[in-house]
Amino acid sequence: MKCDKCNNKAIEHIRYSGAHLCAEHFTEFLEERAKKEIRGIKGRAAVALSGGKDSTALLHFACDKIEEVIAITLNEGIKGYRDESIKIAADNCRALGIEHVIVDLKKEIGFSIDDIFSLYEKRGIKHAECSFCGVMRRYYINKVAKGMDVDYLLFAHNLDDMAQTALMNITHNDLARGLPPYSGRVFVKRIAPFKWIPEREVAIYCFVKGINCHIAECPYARVAERNRYRSAVNILEKGTPGARHGIVKSYDRISKLFCREGEIKRCRECGEPTSREICKRCEMANTLHDLKNSPDFSFSEEV
Numbered sequence: 001m002k003c004d005k006c007n008n009k010a011i012e013h014i015r016y017s018g019a020h021l022c023a024e025h026f027t028e029f030l031e032e033r034a035k036k037e038i039r040g041i042k043g044r045a046a047v048a049l050s051g052g053k054d055s056t057a058l059l060h061f062a063c064d065k066i067e068e069v070i071a072i073t074l075n076e077g078i079k080g081y082r083d084e085s086i087k088i089a090a091d092n093c094r095a096l097g098i099e100h101v102i103v104d105l106k107k108e109i110g111f112s113i114d115d116i117f118s119l120y121e122k123r124g125i126k127h128a129e130c131s132f133c134g135v136m137r138r139y140y141i142n143k144v145a146k147g148m149d150v151d152y153l154l155f156a157h158n159l160d161d162m163a164q165t166a167l168m169n170i171t172h173n174d175l176a177r178g179l180p181p182y183s184g185r186v187f188v189k190r191i192a193p194f195k196w197i198p199e200r201e202v203a204i205y206c207f208v209k210g211i212n213c214h215i216a217e218c219p220y221a222r223v224a225e226r227n228r229y230r231s232a233v234n235i236l237e238k239g240t241p242g243a244r245h246g247i248v249k250s251y252d253r254i255s256k257l258f259c260r261e262g263e264i265k266r267c268r269e270c271g272e273p274t275s276r277e278i279c280k281r282c283e284m285a286n287t288l289h290d291l292k293n294s295p296d297f298s299f300s301e302e303v
Ligand SMILES: [Zn+2]
Pocket: 003, 004, 005, 006, 007, 008, 021, 022, 023, 024, 025
């Protein structure tokens, strides 16, 4: 099959648009959509970098299109997974010649995600690693970005992520949550340049550009609620090409009607912006310390 725009061989058939594109025109098609999301931004941008395919692709895209870029990584402490991806993230930053800040969760709150997992296992509490990761990543990446005079935070959420989150929020009757990158609740402006780009296309982009990224699934992903929504979105998209775009566009329109910018207070414990008395990060850290220090904890640790 030939490319619709030139005589070269097509490498991908875009089902929702019907187009067949060669490597060069595929790259152009992807970058044009991502460029729309960063149009007009000026100043310093930070990429929230994990080393996985989405954020590493975003890092390369951003370095190419934005003048001043740095990268911020949260090391959640997941042995055999995050340590590998951080090494790749650092290699990419070095190759691109950009500053890379790594925040270590264990140093910050005294627990890594591995510690949290084993603590919860021992206490027989339902796993919630993904919600911990999400809260901690948002908190620390924003905090570091503010400290480094960053004007824009770039997150690598792709179209599949956005559609899954939209369905998840609807299922939980939580329209006010908005879609990543959750605007209005924090001070550094957040942008998701890949918001309209399917996950598969980001993967092809990495391949075409020869980007070195970490390909592995988080060992805790199997317990994630998100997996159910991933399957649901895939089924919808297969039967109705363009379903993901429809879900995200509709959600954006609906949530704009319901989303009120809540009053921003300062967390009583850490002073960071929050809509509550104590921010989610501090609440989670307090719960973990309580769990660890409760008398029957050491008891169950022996089992
Ligand atoms: Zn072409």
